[in-house]
Amino acid sequence: MYLINLRYTGALAEIDDALEEHRAFLERHFAAGVFVMAGPKVPRDGGVIIATGVDRERLDAIIAEDPFARQQLAHYEITEFKATRLAPGLNLPEPSTP
Incomplete structure (x- = not known):
């Protein structure tokens, strides 16, 4: 599993301008089973x-591919x-195999 910590630059x-596209990116990877949890930090x-199930x-x-990364x-x-x-x-996600 991976903890991905984003810090806005x-x-x-x-x-905010890229947020809709970022949310679509998240949704694709939730649907694919790679992302299992996500959310903004407080403060923002x-x-x-x-993430899990990938190398x-x-x-x-x-x-x-994340719009935040691309921009x-x-x-x-x-x-x-x-x-x-x-x-x-x-439930713990199944571990990935290399």
């Missing part, structure tokens, strides 16, 4: 995405982790 007006200086090379290619509006920090504990009632 563009002005909020630029972020970036966002967080949890790092593929994830990097996916992130490069250089955000910096991405990606941390890979192995989820070994989960709150009761939640």
Whole structure:
């Protein structure tokens, strides 16, 4: 699994202009099963995405498609982790295979 930490580098007006396209990007990858959680930070200086089921090379290619990345509006920090504990009632996604 991956924790993707976005930090906005563009002005909020630029972020807002690209937001609809960014949300469509998120939706595509939720539908594909790659993104399992996403949302804005508080305060609104970036966002967080949890991804699974892909290798790092593929994830990097996916992130490069994000309108925020294409327009250089955000910096991405990606941390890979192995989820070994989960709150009761939640399902852990199947691990990806290299």
